[in-house]
Amino acid sequence: MSLAEAQQRSDGKAESVLLTMEHLTMRFGGLVAIDDVSFIANDREITGIIGPNGAGKTTLFNCITGFYKPTVGRIILEHADGSQFLLERMDGFRIGQRARVARTFQNIRLFAGMSVLENLMVAQHNKLMRASGYTVLGLLGYPGYRTAEARAKELAIAWLRRVQLMDDADKPAGSLPYGAQRRLEIARAMCTDPVLLCLDEPAAGLNPRESAELNRLLLDIRDEFGIGILLIEHDMSVVMQISDHIVVLDYGRKISDGTPAEVRADPAVIRAYLGEEEKE
């Protein structure tokens, strides 16, 4: 889907349920990483997932994106056209391919030796694979593939502009500074044309200025593309400012769920972050 199409889609439509998590439990042997977590994430909303270290946030992400198979529970993703996907039953790569869930990683995982532009081209693999007739037509120089590739490059360039990486397009991705790598990873995830974007600590290691830029980028993505964003973040200035809805985890359990203001006032959250008040 091109940028223009995405913009069309975002025009006037109410939020609808995008992701429904039902009784999700993930056990590693005796360790319960996620314990009976249920929540709903809406389309066109940024859902923040916060919690102290080891609360199970990244595990939750890994369940959604198919890296782990949850022990118990259902994860339902619903597209705008009404089609439903049970993510816990899908192969890891199919979640990206069919259910159109994209993610970034806590420790950046770019294709370091490939150029910035190539990183964005790889993200459009499935589309281009079809266009190249699963390599056969592409190998024979089928013109349809060439136009598809040119269009894919246009999309990549549009994203490079947006994340201010135009000047570095031909450099190896691994040679970029840290902040630029974070932005590139988001651009790469967006190039897969997702309906749900899962960001695992995108602001980690960014300075305040970069962090503010990131906020703006995420809000733009939400508004312009009308997709849902799941956001794990430690930096409260990011989460509280841009989230429409926050889920708080602690020791694998959901302890709070609501708007930023509600969550901030919730005694359970304060307890989890600041510790229990001592009783007499």
Next chain:
Amino acid sequence: MSIAHARAGAATRTSPYLVALKEAGLTAFIVFMLSILMVGFQTQALQGQPLSYVTRFDAVIWSIVIVPFGRFLLALDRQGISKPALVIGLVGFFYLFGSVVLAWMTGSLGETTDNSGAIVTYVIGGPPLPYVDPIIDAIFGLGSLFVAAIAWSTLRRARRGTLTLEAREAQEHQRMNWARRASLILGPILVAVAVALPFTPWADRALVETLTLILTYVMLGWGLNIVVGLAGLLDLGYVAFYAVGAYSFAKFSVDLGLGFWQCLPLAGLMAASFGVLLGFPVLRLRGDYLAIVTLGFGEMIRIVLENWQSFTNGPNGIGGISRITFFGLPFERTPPEGTESFHQFFGIEFSTLQRIVFLYYVILSLALVTNFVTIRLRKLPIGRAWEALREDETACRALGINPTNTKLTAFAMGAMFAGFAGSFFAVRQGFISPESFKFLESAIILSIVVLGGMGSQVGVALAAILLVGLPEVLRELALYRMLFFGGAMVMIMLWRPRGLLAHREPTILLDQSGWFWRRKAKQ
């Protein structure tokens, strides 16, 4: 005084020369223990006499002097004093190694007479060499070169250490650009030379056959490059697909009586199927584990070929594979009744060279097809997915790329080209046996890919010329061939640890114009 020197000095507070001397002393002892029996005594079996021995204590003494001296230089180098090692190493190399080369040139190699060192003395008029016998001279010569190479790399590293980050990056960029431009220029030149060569006056039978052999390895290298260089799957059993191709070809040709151009795609298809067959069980493996399993697979194929007597004729192999024809015209002086032969059809004089030259062109075109397809594939989504898989499989999966299919196509593609090469091998030899598909072949092909620079097409071609051509050229050196060969390989890897032409060209550029003279990425 360099940093390394300062650190060593601060830690031990002893003079670097003393440290080096101590190491040299220890080395002398080890050399003595090792060489006194192995070098010092040589058994001799003379006609009609009981087994006797001769002593070669002079060789032992020379070892005890020279080897610890090299160690002394290396110890100094390690502590930051590199120049003596560089200078003495180079002098030692030219001096000692020169004697072997001169002995080879004057044809007196191997004549271990009393004062053979006089060859060099005679030519350059220098003092007599510490000459014992050519093999020890060669070892010392290579040793000296090794010392010099290490000292040189230390010096270079030290100099790079003083550079700023930008300067270092610029240097790296320059080096990449050099490799890039060298590939761009060398590639077409190599192709042009390869096409024209059989028509030059030097093209005798031996040369064309050597080149055919080299081209077979170039093709195998390019095929393996897809698996190892692009997809990053370390395959140590690549020769298995070569064998499958050769045997399929032989079976189709001998049992079904099909011709070369019919057997070729079938053999490629068979090899590709075996590629997928191997691919499935190793999908989850990476790196060393993958290497071990593929190694096992390679051996399995060979052992099956050796033992499946009824199908493969075991170690005796399959013979009588019909010779290649020029699209139906045989290369024979007197063709069977009712058929026409190549020279009759074109009305030229018969020559045995015609068949050999034709084979040469067949493998040249097969290799070029391999190259062309690989270059095309790299720029297609599948090629980008291979490279992405090499960089990060987890990220690939998150982007919706099917890792199973991607890996299997890499294996299948690589195997298919090996199958083509195997077919060619079968038709050229007319006879195949499991002997030709040992692990050593896999190792050579992998060395070609690594030495050439992973992923670099021109680099692979150069490496194949070096690794396959050099031993052929050095055949006259007989016994010392492998010594030279190994030494040359060590040197190259010291000099260019990432391969001869290591550079990676992006498969797509922001601005496609001016791609040749692009000096620097825009700032």
